[in-house]
Amino acid sequence: MNSLAAFTLATLALVAVPGPNLIHIITRSVQDGRRAGVVSALGVETGTLLHVLVAVCGLAAAITDHPLAFAVLRYAGAGYLAHLGVRALLRRPPLSTAQADDAEARPDRRRLLRVYRDAVLVNVLNPKVVLFFLAFLPHFVPTGLTPAQTRTHMLVLGTLFLAIALVFDLCYALAGAALADRLRGTPRRDRRLAYTTGGIHLGLAALVLT
Template sequence: MTSLPAFAVASLILVALPGPNLIYIITRSVQDGRRAGIVSALGVETGTLIHITAAVCGLATLITDHPLAFTVLRYMGAGYLAYLGVRVLIRRPPFAADADDRPARRRLLRLYRDAVLVNLLNPKVVLFFLAFLPQFLPTGLTPADTRTRMLVLGAVFLAIALALDLCYALIGAALTSRLRGTPRRDRRLSYLTGGIYLGLAALVFS
C-alpha cells in the first residue's frame, strides 16, 4: 500500500493538533495522576476504535448525510464537555492516584467512560474518518477490499494515536508536582481545568 507512509505522517500531524481528546488526557493526568491519564488515553482510543468500526460499516455516512443527526451529535458533545467542566469546578480535591482501593477503581472507571464519550461525541472525529481515510484509498476497489484497506488504515491511526496519547498522559503526570501540592494550587487547577472544558464546549457550540 504505497499511501501508507503518507497516511502515517498525516495521522501523526492530525493527532498532535490540540483538541478535546488531548486536553482531556493532559488535564486528567495533571489533576489525578499518571494512572488516571493512562486510563483516559485508553478510553479515548476505545472511542477511536468505535469510530473506525462505524466508518468501515458505513455508519458515519448516515450521520453526516442527515444534518439534524449531525447537529444533535454536536450539541451532545458540547453539552458533555460543559458537564465535565461544571463537575470539575464543584468536585472535591483530586483523589490519590496511586491509592489501591475500591473508590479509586470506581473513579478510574468513570474517567475511562468519560474519555470514551468525549471522543464519541466529537463530530469532528466523525468527519475525519469520513473525509480523511477515503483519500488514501485506491480507486476501483471492491466493497470488501475497501473495508479491508480502511481497517488497515484505521489500525495505523489507532496505533499512532494511542502512542501519542500515552505520551500526553506521562507529560501531564510529570507536571503534577509543579501544578499541585497545596489546597490553593489544587483549587486554582480545578478552576483552570473547568474553564478549559467550558471553553471547548463553547467552541463546539459555535
C-alpha cells in the same frame, strides 16, 4: 511514496498537534494522576476505534447526511464536555499533597471506570471526529477496489491511526502527570487547578458548537 507511507506521515502530523482529545487526557492526568491519564488515553482510543468502525460501515455518512442526527450528536458532545467542566469546578480538592498521592497510589476501580467512560464519550460524542474519519480514511484508499476491499483497507488504516495516536496519548498522559507535581501542593493551587481544568472543558464544549 505509497499510500500507506503517506497515511502514516499525515497521521503523525495530525496527532502531534494537541486537539480536544489530547487536551482532555492532559487535564485528566494533571488533575487525577498518571493512572487516570493512561486510562483516559485508552478510553479516547476506544472511541477512535468506534469512529473507525462507524466510518467503515458507512454509518458516518448516514449521520452527516441527516442534519437532525448530526445536531443531536453535536449538542450531546458539547453538553457532556460542559458537564465535565462543571464537575471539575465543583470538585473538592484534596486537603494535602499526601492525600492526592495516596489516591494515586490506591486508585478506586469505580473512579477509573468513570475516567475511562468520560474519555470514551468525549471522543465518541465529538461530531468533528465523525467528519474527520469520513474525509480522512477514504482519501488514502486506492481506487478500483471492491466494496469489501475498500472496507478492509479503511479498517487497516484506522487501526494504524489508532496505534499511532495511542502512543502520543500515553506520552501526553505521562507529561501531564509530571506537570501535576509542579502544579499541585497547596489547597490554593489545587483549587486553581480545578478551575483551570473546568474552564478548559467548558472551552472545549464551546469549540464543539462552532
